[in-house]
Amino acid sequence: MFFGVRLQLPPPDQLAFLAGLGVLVTLEIVKWPVALVLAVGHQLAHSHHGRLLLEFGDALEEA
Structure with missing residues (x-):
C-alpha cells in the first residue's frame, strides 16, 4: 500500500x-x-462484466 x-x-x-x-x-x-486507442480498446475488451464498457457508453450518451 502506498499512502493508503x-x-x-x-x-x-x-x-x-x-x-x-x-x-x-x-x-x-x-x-x-x-x-x-488500442490500449483503451484492449482494456474495454478485457474489463470484467463489461462495467467499464457500460460506463463509457453512458458517458457517450450524456455528451
Missing part, C-alpha cells in the same frame, strides 16, 4: 501487451494517439 492506496497490476498477458505497445511508440513505429 492499493494498486493492482493487470494480468501478465495484458501487461505484456501494454509494454509491447509502449515499445512500439518509443520506436515511433506506432503513433501515440493510435496506441492510446
Whole structure:
C-alpha cells in the first residue's frame, strides 16, 4: 500500500501487451494517439462484466 492506496497490476498477458505497445511508440513505429486507442480498446475488451464498457457508453450518451 502506498499512502493508503492499493494498486493492482493487470494480468501478465495484458501487461505484456501494454509494454509491447509502449515499445512500439518509443520506436515511433506506432503513433501515440493510435496506441492510446488500442490500449483503451484492449482494456474495454478485457474489463470484467463489461462495467467499464457500460460506463463509457453512458458517458457517450450524456455528451
